[in-house]
Amino acid sequence: MSKIFVSGSIAYDRIMDYRGRFARDINLKKVHAISISFAVPSINISYGGTAGNIAYNLSLLGERPYIIGSLGKDGSEYLKYLKKKKIETKYIAQCKTRQTASAYMITDLDDNQITGFVIGALEKKHSLPLSGPNDLGIVSAEPSKAMDLAVKNYQKRDTPYVYDPGQAMTHQKGMDLKTGMSGAKVIIGNDYEIGYLFKKANFHPLNSQIVITTLGAKGSVIQNMRKKIKISLVKAKRVVDPTGAGDAYRSGLIKGLKMGYSLEKTGRLASLVASKAVEYKGTQEHKFSWGGIKKEYLKAFGENL
Secondary structure, eight states: OOOEEEESOOEEEEEEEOSSOHHHHSOGGGGGGOOOOOOOSOOEEEEEOHHHHHHHHHHHTTOOOEEEEEEOTTOHHHHHHHHHTTOEEEEEEEOSSSOOEEEEEEEOTTSOEEEEEEOGGGGSOOOOOOOOTTOEEEEESSOHHHHHHHHHHHHHTTOOEEEEOGGGGGGSOHHHHHHHHHTOSEEEEEHHHHHHHHHHHTOOOOTTOEEEEEOGGGOEEEEOSSOEEEEOOOOOSOOSOOTTHHHHHHHHHHHHHHHTOOHHHHHHHHHHHHHHHTTSSSSSOOOOOHHHHHHHHHHHHSSOO
């Protein structure tokens, strides 16, 4: 049976909602000397991190992913939580001298986000899986060295993988980004990230590669050299917090790839899963089942998964 490996950050999320708009309150003509404070009514602390969020959603989709990363000396509860969610934790290292990584996120009324990320235990070396050609991996944002090692591991073992450097791309060297993208089955990012990645790495996708560009409220675009597919946003029942929608989308993507769905069906599934994440505050507060998702997919798109 094929396995799913998820590498990236495992972190505590500290999410704050700003009841204003950054575009209105930040003077772009003075950003070279910026000094500004945003008053927020409260802070919500929850389990998070790219790897944590993706693995969580995959568990809801009926998978038992292997999560690859590091926790700190305060990470015991997170580790217990992951095991309770039936997520495989054998590749998680625990650092006894550093705190678990933390993301401090402020989101405004337009869903724009400013994040401060404390690396903490993420620099702790962890094991890499003995994956094979029938498995599937995703390389998501974490310290550059760990991402590069994950890429080399999958390439060495002919394991197809999704390359998703995200917010870590600014710390990566152009050549390392190019190496990561050149061996990937799928490259994914938002419209800003995709443009930045290709320019910094001087990279042009290969014929066999899939490039996915997420566009927020405008949905997403999936394309390769043969076709371009526009995926509409699945409307959520309510929108409480957009944080985590991207990681949920990636989980639906991985599930669709594993199931062998067409690109269009995979994109629709990813969009549906993403719509669940925005309905609650926090990246791992929403709940659903694979059976429930299949029913909702049939209702939304008129076809079975």
